Amino acid sequence: MPCVGKDEVRRHREMTWMRVDRYFTGEGDDTQAVHQPMMCQHCANAPCETVCPVLATVHSTDGLNQQIYNRCVGTRYCANNCPYKTRRFNWFDYPRADELQNLALNPDVTVRSRGVMEKCSMCVQRIQEAKAEAARTGVPLVDGDIRTACQQSCPADAITFGDLHDTESAAAGLARGPRAYSILTELNVDPGVTYLADVRNRPQHASGERHGQ
Amino acid sequence: MDSDHANERVIDGDKSLSDVTHDIFSPLETRGSGRWWAGFLLAVSALLLGLVAVGYQIVTGIGTWGLNRTVGWAFDITNFVFWVGIGHAGTLISAVLLLFRQKWRTSINRAAEAMTIFAVMCAGIFPLIHMGRPWLAHWVFPYPNPRGSLWVNWRSPLLWDVFAIGTYFTISLLFWYVGLIPDLATARDRAKGLRRHVLRFFALGWTGSARTWSRYEIACVLLAALATPLVVSVHSVVSADFATAVIPGWHATLFPPYFVIGAVFSGFAMVLTLMLVARKVMHFEEYITERHVGAMCKILVFTGTIVGLAYMTEIFTAWYSASAYEQFLFKNRAMGPMAWAFWIMVSCNVISPQLLWLRKVRTNLGLVFVLSLVINVGMWFERFVIIVTSLTRDFLPSAWAGYTPTSIEIATLIGSFGLFFTAFLLFCRFVPMIAASEIKSVLLRRRAGDDRPLAAGETQPPADADARRAA
Amino acid sequence: MSRRIHVALYTSEEKLLGALRASRKAGLTVLDVMSPYPIHGVDDLVGIPRSRLPAACLAGGLLGLGLALWFQYWTSSVDWPIDVGGKPWNSLPAFAPVAFEMTILFAGLATIFGLLLRSGMLPGRSGVIRDLRVTDDRFALVVTRPDAAVTDTELAQLWRDTGAVEHRDIVEREGDR
Ligand code: SF4
Numbered sequence: 001m002p003c004v005g006k007d008e009v010r011r012h013r014e015m016t017w018m019r020v021d022r023y024f025t026g027e028g029d030d031t032q033a034v035h036q037p038m039m040c041q042h043c044a045n046a047p048c049e050t051v052c053p054v055l056a057t058v059h060s061t062d063g064l065n066q067q068i069y070n071r072c073v074g075t076r077y078c079a080n081n082c083p084y085k086t087r088r089f090n091w092f093d094y095p096r097a098d099e100l101q102n103l104a105l106n107p108d109v110t111v112r113s114r115g116v117m118e119k120c121s122m123c124v125q126r127i128q129e130a131k132a133e134a135a136r137t138g139v140p141l142v143d144g145d146i147r148t149a150c151q152q153s154c155p156a157d158a159i160t161f162g163d164l165h166d167t168e169s170a171a172a173g174l175a176r177g178p179r180a181y182s183i184l185t186e187l188n189v190d191p192g193v194t195y196l197a198d199v200r201n202r203p204q205h206a207s208g209e210r211h212g213q
Numbered sequence: 214m215d216s217d218h219a220n221e222r223v224i225d226g227d228k229s230l231s232d233v234t235h236d237i238f239s240p241l242e243t244r245g246s247g248r249w250w251a252g253f254l255l256a257v258s259a260l261l262l263g264l265v266a267v268g269y270q271i272v273t274g275i276g277t278w279g280l281n282r283t284v285g286w287a288f289d290i291t292n293f294v295f296w297v298g299i300g301h302a303g304t305l306i307s308a309v310l311l312l313f314r315q316k317w318r319t320s321i322n323r324a325a326e327a328m329t330i331f332a333v334m335c336a337g338i339f340p341l342i343h344m345g346r347p348w349l350a351h352w353v354f355p356y357p358n359p360r361g362s363l364w365v366n367w368r369s370p371l372l373w374d375v376f377a378i379g380t381y382f383t384i385s386l387l388f389w390y391v392g393l394i395p396d397l398a399t400a401r402d403r404a405k406g407l408r409r410h411v412l413r414f415f416a417l418g419w420t421g422s423a424r425t426w427s428r429y430e431i432a433c434v435l436l437a438a439l440a441t442p443l444v445v446s447v448h449s450v451v452s453a454d455f456a457t458a459v460i461p462g463w464h465a466t467l468f469p470p471y472f473v474i475g476a477v478f479s480g481f482a483m484v485l486t487l488m489l490v491a492r493k494v495m496h497f498e499e500y501i502t503e504r505h506v507g508a509m510c511k512i513l514v515f516t517g518t519i520v521g522l523a524y525m526t527e528i529f530t531a532w533y534s535a536s537a538y539e540q541f542l543f544k545n546r547a548m549g550p551m552a553w554a555f556w557i558m559v560s561c562n563v564i565s566p567q568l569l570w571l572r573k574v575r576t577n578l579g580l581v582f583v584l585s586l587v588i589n590v591g592m593w594f595e596r597f598v599i600i601v602t603s604l605t606r607d608f609l610p611s612a613w614a615g616y617t618p619t620s621i622e623i624a625t626l627i628g629s630f631g632l633f634f635t636a637f638l639l640f641c642r643f644v645p646m647i648a649a650s651e652i653k654s655v656l657l658r659r660r661a662g663d664d665r666p667l668a669a670g671e672t673q674p675p676a677d678a679d680a681r682r683a684a
Numbered sequence: 685m686s687r688r689i690h691v692a693l694y695t696s697e698e699k700l701l702g703a704l705r706a707s708r709k710a711g712l713t714v715l716d717v718m719s720p721y722p723i724h725g726v727d728d729l730v731g732i733p734r735s736r737l738p739a740a741c742l743a744g745g746l747l748g749l750g751l752a753l754w755f756q757y758w759t760s761s762v763d764w765p766i767d768v769g770g771k772p773w774n775s776l777p778a779f780a781p782v783a784f785e786m787t788i789l790f791a792g793l794a795t796i797f798g799l800l801l802r803s804g805m806l807p808g809r810s811g812v813i814r815d816l817r818v819t820d821d822r823f824a825l826v827v828t829r830p831d832a833a834v835t836d837t838e839l840a841q842l843w844r845d846t847g848a849v850e851h852r853d854i855v856e857r858e859g860d861r
Binding site for chain 1: 769770
């Protein structure tokens with residue numbers, strides 16, 4: 001992911017695939033921030049997919065919303081139509097901006113050229129690698145074999161990745177649980193990401209509406 | 214059917230057939246007036262400015278525009294919708310008014326159709342240059358390819374646009390050209406030397422034979438009958454770019470009729486602007502009369518009022534839907550950070566055309582000219598408001614962003630006007646701007662013949678001639 | 685085989701129509717009429733059959749509609765079905781706009797090319813132009829005498845009576861037309 005510099009960030013052109021939204025509850029001294037990581041929700045009825053004229057963003061058989069960089073012509077219609085606004089556009093030729101920085105690029109991830117859209121891929125390179133490995137060795141994949149980068153790096157272990165079709169998986173279990181909810185479900189985009197409401201034990205005098213997290 | 218309108222005067226002055234030929238064709242055989250050259254140089258400079266801006270943008274990237282992660286479209290698609298809308302009046306004048314046998318259209322249909330073609334050209338540029346990688350634009354066409362064949366996404370409104378705009382451009386161009394053939398033949402038969410050879414090529418061997426005329430008239434009615442639903446479908450498809458999206462302010466079933474009427478409104482305003490200039494510069498006051506201006510003004514009041522009704526319907530729907538996002542959107546449009554654009558839109562499009570109810574205003578050509586410009590500005594802002602205010606603040610507040618255009622975007626807009634006026638001025642100089650053969654067919658004196666002068670006060674052709682024509 | 689044809693020029697639609705009737709009554713065969721604008725009512729007098737362009741237009745439209753529907757269906761459901769936004773392979777309602785546009789396009793092209801081909805109008809064709817002024821303010825009547833049924837003097841009289849401003853005789857060889 002390129003670092004675009006503060007001028008570009010000021011122009012709302014940051015390239016992060018995952019942002020952390022903050023919502024506030026309470027007032028005055030009692031103000032509390034609740035955090036909600038927001039990335040591509042891999043909607044089953046993805047509104048971004050229907051609008052792409054050239055089939056550059058489509059669904060995979062795994063249920064991922066894929067962005068096909070080398071097919072993308074850059075109409076940005078998908079980003080407009082994403083209700084979560086999680087898509088990021090390559091406004092300039094970022095990868096070539098700094099030769100040295102290029103050396104630090106992840107060799108498993110495609111380098112995106114100018115004029116194409118990108119977004120959270122749910123670490124598709126890890127999924128594909130694990131699937132290929134499983135096919136080669138003949139050992140079936142089990143829950144937890146694939147960990148996304150965000151999951152790996154979260155110290156609070158707030159992110160769980162897994163196959164929702166596998167009813168035994170940890171992710172499927174959490175998604176069935178009483179705390180599970182999705183965002184903007186009224187749009188019927190059927191997001192693939194489920195959030196868990198944060199249940200806190202707060203002192204009686206705490207006022208204000210609670211926003212789940 | 215024809216006789217109903219036979220005594221309706223289309224043009225002023227007591228013209229004979231050869232007067233019409235002379236008036237329309239002789240300006241084409243000169244070197245062009247000083248005013249024409251001044252206008253042409255201005256238009257070409259604007260076009261060059263636009264070319265530089267687009268060149269710079271394509272070399273450097275879409276980042277040269279003011280867009281951001283939240284606002285993915287702004288000037289680009291606003292200009293696109295604006296220009297497509299401008300184009301629609303030409304088709305309406307040539308096709309719908311032909312089907313309704315409104316004879317006053319004959320003075321302006323040629324120029325209005327030319328306007329359609331140039332406006333669609335200007336419009337077509339924007340979806341192309343708004344792409345991040347415009348050099349791959351041919352991927353929107355479904356052609357067999359070594360990638361599978363990987364076809365296209367027929368469900369995308371942008372793809373519908375490709376087909377709608379492509380069809381619209383093709384049919385408009387051919388319709389215009391077919392209408393032009395008899396006049397090209399007239400120009401050919403007046404010309405000598407190289408000019409004659411060139412015109413001979415384009416006139417396709419037109420002889421004026423009754424057999425050809427018979428077929429020709431049927432073809433024109435058929436094309437008009439095809440162009441009418443086409444023009445409605447084109448702006449409906451353009452509106453589907455927004456109506457099929459999920460974004461509040463875009464996602465509205467009202468959009469197709471709302472966009473079509475808006476297109477008619479803006480298109481007629483542009484026709485009026487151009488006609489008022491052209492009749493002065495090209496000395497066509499007797500052909501484009503105050504009655505023509507008056508008729509177009511009435512269309513403007515009518516369509517402007519419907520546009521106002523559409524704005525109110527949108528707001529009512531938002532309130533009635535009880536959807537928090539929709540309601541927020543309209544509050545934000547009228548009172549948020551971009552409220553200025555909303556109020557420019559309302560005052561230019563809804564309030565200003567109401568002045569045209571007054572006869573005094575309609576007959577004051579200077580004022581009509583100013584109002585037509587105001588409406589053009591207002592309709593540009595309408596598209597801007599729909600596209601940009603809806604995008605800036607949608608569902609999740611963390612994603613909200615503003616939008617400020619850059620000089621490159623403004624230069625591109627100016628460039629599109631440059632292209633439009635360059636093409637239009639070239640058209641005025643090289644193509645008969647008024648459909649001479651059609652004017653001749655509605656001339657009151659045509660049956661009397663050149664050798665018999667029209668008696669004073671005589672406006673009605675002999676009744677028996679009418680009866681024959683009606684047969 | 686060659687034939688003699690006669691061209692008379694008039695200054696108005698009304699005179700032309702009068703001459704047209706008179707020459708038919710006199711037993712001349714009307715070959716054609718040339719005018720700067722379409723004259724309603726000459727079709728029957730000249731004996732022009734009804735144009736089949738509407739049929740060409742309809743056929744073009746149906747072809748366009750059929751091709752567009754079939755092609756959209758084939759590319760998205762048969763050749764390479766792809767999951768796009770959870771929509772069915774055959775998203776028929778979404779195929780309607782393109783099908784409509786193709787209907788119009790094909791119908792329009794069929795009409796225009798039908799017109800041009802049937803009228804022999806192609807770029808660079810010169811056509812048989814009877815008088816340069818028929819695209820300005822003259823109306824030309826082109827007739828021929830079947831088996832010399834009408835004498836030269838009768839013909840001259842006819843031209844005079846109908847108010848022809850000019851007339852001339854042309855010998856046309858086969859293949860000229
Ligand atoms: S979250 Fe946005 S980008 Fe991701 S699938 Fe849904 S609409 Fe597409």
